[in-house]
Amino acid sequence: MNFSFDIKHAEGNSLARVGTITTPHGQIQTPAFIPVGTKATVKSVLPEAMADLGSQALLANAYHLYLQPGPDILDEAGGLGEFMNWPGPTITDSGGFQVLSLGVGFKKVLAMDAKTFRRDDVIADNKERLAHVDDEGVTFKSHLDGSMHRFTPEISMQVQHQIGADIMFAFDECTTLHNTRRYQELAMDRTHAWALRCLDEHKRLTDERIGKPYQALFGVIQGAQYEDLRKKAATDLGSMQSSGQSFDGFGIGGALDKSALGTILTWVNQILPTEKPKHLLGIGAPEDLFVGVENGIDTFDCVLASRIARTSAVYTMEGRFNLSNSRFKRDFTAIDDECDCYTCTHYTRAYMHHVFRGKEMISATLATIHNERFIVRLVDQMRQALLDGNFADMKADFLGRYKHRSGQASN
Ligand SMILES: [Zn+2]
Numbered sequence: 001m002n003f004s005f006d007i008k009h010a011e012g013n014s015l016a017r018v019g020t021i022t023t024p025h026g027q028i029q030t031p032a033f034i035p036v037g038t039k040a041t042v043k044s045v046l047p048e049a050m051a052d053l054g055s056q057a058l059l060a061n062a063y064h065l066y067l068q069p070g071p072d073i074l075d076e077a078g079g080l081g082e083f084m085n086w087p088g089p090t091i092t093d094s095g096g097f098q099v100l101s102l103g104v105g106f107k108k109v110l111a112m113d114a115k116t117f118r119r120d121d122v123i124a125d126n127k128e129r130l131a132h133v134d135d136e137g138v139t140f141k142s143h144l145d146g147s148m149h150r151f152t153p154e155i156s157m158q159v160q161h162q163i164g165a166d167i168m169f170a171f172d173e174c175t176t177l178h179n180t181r182r183y184q185e186l187a188m189d190r191t192h193a194w195a196l197r198c199l200d201e202h203k204r205l206t207d208e209r210i211g212k213p214y215q216a217l218f219g220v221i222q223g224a225q226y227e228d229l230r231k232k233a234a235t236d237l238g239s240m241q242s243s244g245q246s247f248d249g250f251g252i253g254g255a256l257d258k259s260a261l262g263t264i265l266t267w268v269n270q271i272l273p274t275e276k277p278k279h280l281l282g283i284g285a286p287e288d289l290f291v292g293v294e295n296g297i298d299t300f301d302c303v304l305a306s307r308i309a310r311t312s313a314v315y316t317m318e319g320r321f322n323l324s325n326s327r328f329k330r331d332f333t334a335i336d337d338e339c340d341c342y343t344c345t346h347y348t349r350a351y352m353h354h355v356f357r358g359k360e361m362i363s364a365t366l367a368t369i370h371n372e373r374f375i376v377r378l379v380d381q382m383r384q385a386l387l388d389g390n391f392a393d394m395k396a397d398f399l400g401r402y403k404h405r406s407g408q409a410s411n
Pocket of ligand 1: 344
């Protein structure tokens with residue numbers, strides 16, 4: 001087995017720590033931000049550029065790769081990293097979130113008021129339900145061609161073994177904040193039964209696919225906003241064993257109100273085994289990364305940095321702003337004069353404004369390079385601050401500037 005996590009430094013007054021995850025394809029120094037290449041590509045950016053900007057690993061999505069090109073193609077290619085020309089560590093998420101979110105139209109529903117809206121059969125208006133959950137698995141309709149498919153814990157493990165990422169996630173039922181408390185309990189029971197089945201199938205496949213690089217399996221902690229459910233999830237999955245296997249690490253997922261992020265992470269990370277890595281699924285706004293790190297998160301992933309880059313929104317020490325705004329037409333400074341990325345050292349805001357206005361393809365490439373570098377570097381700086389013993393100062397300094405100026409330039 002070629003997977004380990006070594007903690008080099010742990011803070012005395014918080015759950016924050018610095019460590020190294022070792023995989024068959026290399027190491028990840030933590031805490032680390034992992035950029036997302038959903039369909040085995042970080043949209044518009046070459047893998048070499050992702051390495052240059054400091055990305056230590058990439059995360060792809062099992063649901064999308066299952067539908068296209070199909071996991072057998074990735075297996076034949078020698079695995080995800082080999083297929084996409086990324087020599088470093090890779091991660092796949094299980095597809096549970098995508099299967100269910102495409103099924104019930106999460107995006108539309110989430111626009112409703114989470115505090116007053118409670119319904120188990122959550123579905124957006126005028127949207128056909130594309131996924132049905134039962135105790136065995138999820139039946140869903142492809143968003144590409146309408147064909148019917150079924151994911152079970154066993155199928156998710158088979159798909160993720162064929163994709164061949166260094167770290168995989170157990171198949172879970174992802175709920176929304178709109179589900180009732182009763183439904184959250186049912187979904188959690190189902191997720192835990194599925195977790196046992198994932199461990200069994202993972203063990204079977206690991207033995208069967210002898211000679212392939214070891215793939216680590218992380219369990220996923222659900223429980224929405226409920227303290228007892230989150231703690232139960234951490235207790236159950238933290239100690240779960242089957243076929244002589246336990247989880248190699250944990251993902252913290254599911255519905256959560258970001259204002260409760262720190263509280264929820266404290267509940268679960270005080271219970272989960274200290275010596276195993278913790279990944280926060282799908283959260284990556286600068287202010288949330290600090291909350292994650294100080295509450296024991298080792299790795300993050302989020303599509304936000306690249307998604308907003310394609311709409312001309314960039315992160316800077318002056319806060320987040322939009323390069324297509326006309327005030328940048330004659331601004332011959334870098335996007336962020338403190339950034340060391342390829343874009344900031346070679347291009348101006350005026351040029352970026354021009355290529356966004358002209359809908360030039362290079363606009364997405366250059367803005368994505370900057371945003372991914374900004375977030376990767378921010379978490380790298382947190383790691384260094386932990387080692388230097390000045391995390392609190394670094395956080396206060398960053399958020400003081402970032403939030404203050406975001407308020408001034410909020411377009
Ligand atoms: Zn930059």
